Amino acid sequence: MRAVLQRVSQASVTVGGEVIGQIGPGLLILVCAMAGDIETDAEALAQKVLKLRIFKDAAGKMNLALKDTGGAALVVSQFTLAADTSRGNCPGFSTAAPPEDAEHLYLHFAAALRDHGTTVAIGKFGADMDVALNNDGPVTIWLES
Template sequence: MLAVLQRVSEARVIVDGETIGEIGRGLLALVCAERGDTPAEADKLLAKILKLRIFGDEAGKMNRSVQDLGGGLLIVSQFTLAADTTGGNRPSFTNAADPQSGKMLYEHLVERARAAHPVVQTGRFAADMKVQLINDGPVTLPLRVAPAI
């Protein structure tokens, strides 16, 4: 599975003019399931997201996680993270999981996140979403969790 994490002061997702997910300080996690991913990869990705130390401590060092802060987590599905742009000017998305598998893995990730963290908001799978954020830092990190071999 893939993710792009953005440390935010605030973020929201809007669908059809309605805010459906919103957080204050925390992480915006854009997530993508790839072909062959399983719930095990979703669990590993979530563990990394929750424990990644990218928030400043008292000395200003990146030493605290979103869990340490009790910050918000806004999880948004984004299949375009699986884009292959090596073969020309039009991206290929053949590496992305099929919609049924992608939705199942996204919902699994969200369910586990809600069980593990107090503030979890989401986008809507396969919807035309507008994402607004104030990137704090800016801090933006790509994550990839490979299948166990």
């Protein structure tokens, strides 16, 4: 699985003019299941996200993890993280997991975060979403399981 994490002061996702998920301080997580990924990949990625020390401590150093801060996560599916741009100008997405597998893994990833006490909001799989955020830092991290 692939993910892009953005440390945010707030983030929301809107579908059809309706806000379906929003958080205050925490992480906006754009996630993509790749072909061949399984549930343990989603769980491993969730563990990495929970333990990644990218939040400021009292001294202003990035030394705290999401689980230390009590921050929330907004998880949004984004198959375009599988883009292959190595040939030509039209990205290919053949390395992304099939939609039915991808949706299951996306929801499993969100559930794995939730199972460890993190407040989680989600987008709508396969929908055309409007994602708004205030990037804190800015801090943006790319991960792959």
